[in-house]
Amino acid sequence: MSQSKSKSRALSPEELAAFGAELDALQQQAIAAVGERDARYIRRIIRVQQYLEFAGRGLLFAGIFPPAWLLGTLLLGISKILENMEIGHNVMHGQYDFMNDPALSGASYEWDTVGTSDNWRESHNYKHHTYTNIKGVDDDVGYGLLRLFPEQRWHPAFILQPLFAALLALLFQWGVAIQELQLGKLLNGRKSWAQIRREFRPVWRKSRRLLLKDYLFFPLLAGPFFLTVLSGNLVANLIRNLWTFTIIFCGHFTTDAEVFHRSVLDGESRGHWYLRQLRGSSNLRGGKWFHILSGNLSHQIEHHLFPTVPAHRYQGLSLDVQEICRRYGQHYNTGSLPRQFGQVVWRILRHSMPSAPAPRAALIAR
């Protein structure tokens, strides 16, 4: 038996089936309970977000007065975070499809960041959620840019990775926007320039609109305060980029988050899939507003187990999930934001240098 660094034990095939059945049942229960409360919740969040944006943009018009600029920028940043995470991300998972409101339909919602929703639905909803943390299949493992696991091949360029990571954090929405283009494939000739140009068109169309909105039209409306509005918008976008980067990296790249080899997919059962979601994800502890501002992705584990359940229910579900994990000897990876983020930073630093993979943790006991 090779010894693994996993804190979870391997499950026998029978246990795995029972584990899957328990999570299935939990999911069914959660979905059956969805209704009025969830509709009220998301409508309230949308109202808060709209008012925050209105207030933020309004204050920025008075931004020549420094406290107004600061507060306006902060409110606008928070509203962008809410729209991005608790509304956009969760709506696009179809969590609110049950409402039948065309404005909240997962298949057509267009969020307010430069990445197109269609690309996101492909790279995130489909690839990342189906193939979570499988090296070479899930692009979110390092976003084609970073080496976060020793299983990824090292190259001298990775020495500069802390710098890349910092840039990615600052420009995160742009990283997401071009993720689905897979520019890396240009280098090894698996994609042509023509193809990239074609795929870039919708991304460009969308990002141009948002660039014009934040950096030309709204500043123009402010007349003489053009620059205060422009700078406020710029900083609000940076705030959102840093925040989403932080939350998202804490979701899968903490010390105990595991990466998987393609071979796990061979005849993968439902229970096995759940197990992989659990072991590849990590949570963040925090208060109510912290959860809301992270789009409840502070419960990344529950989100990965039940991506279609309205996210504000994850906190409640997490008690059941933890209890199931205890019974099956599975590590429930959670911690405070500073702790988890510290681990992420360490991963970025550590694996910029050559590192050797530990033996792979078995998911199933043979």
Added chain:
Amino acid sequence: MTSPFLSSAEGLIARKPVLGGLVAALMTEGQYDFWSRELGSTAAWRRVFARVVAAQWEAADTLTLTLRPNRNLGQVSAGQHLTVSADIAGRRHCRSYSLSRLASGRDICLTVRREPGGLVSNFLHDHVQVGDVLELSQPYGDLATGLVSDATRPLLMLAAGSGITAIYNLLASMAASGRSLQGELLYWEKQPDRFCFTEELNRLQAEHAGLRVSRFCNATEGREDAERGRLDAALAARLAGAYPAASIVACGGGAFVTAARELLGGVGKEFRAEAFTPSFATIDDETDEQFYELVLRRSGKTLRVSSRQSLLEQIEDAGLSPEHGCRMGICNSCSCQQRGGESVNELSGAALRGQGAVRLCVSRANSDLELDL
């Protein structure tokens, strides 16, 4: 209350592209619609919202709502229907209703009968008040095409129950356009207190010498102005003899319309019918396999599907390739709009009736089904 600011903003949008373009540069459709509603207006970017401006009893359990739609509603014409969406316990439910009375200006009237167990009709009766806002679809249906313009032929109109709504709308709008009405209206109700538009129909009959209105009611406690009897071969023979060249229009429940088509389909110059009761299968035992008809609206195909297999697989087997990703109900890629019928989500066990989003990979048909695909 309509906000003056937004009704003028709405006017600006209508006069696209310059100012509408500017608004579009600064806000999204969702935001525009949100703020419009927040400020008490029904204006919207594209969607049709309408304010209830009056409610009037028509007969027992039958209510007419007068609605003032925003500018996004297209031209409506006699005999058409609209889908009304109402938020009930967090979910939007849609049902279709026919135009009924003629309203002034751009207002429209819909007449809604309370159905036992009917979610939307009960909601409209019990919870909707003057001042509330409902969402409407664009009008659809072409029951009247040709009828209205061809004034030479007599009309033979058969209405059962709520079927009277569309028929009354047709008659009223023809009369309003100055046409003299020729022919006969036969109108069935199960209970005498359910007859609608009584005064109005009597007036039409008085004003149009060529129009006859016959009411039928088989309840023991009848009504003086109603005869007894169903639509049967004898009645059909009388009608065929009296109106050999009529345009026939039948409206009512599925069984009524089927009977009308059988008895009168070959009579007269043309036959139009509209049935309003959908035939839902009840959720049946997993073990017996059922076959249903699946209509794919966009690709214009009709497939026969089994209740045992996912919709995605069966649509693929038919040679189409709908969007999909995980094939296990998590990514939402395969989500598409269901327009009618009933499907069941295998993951949650939840049934979806009528309109809503379905995940094809984990759903199966539970009745004849219509998808936007």
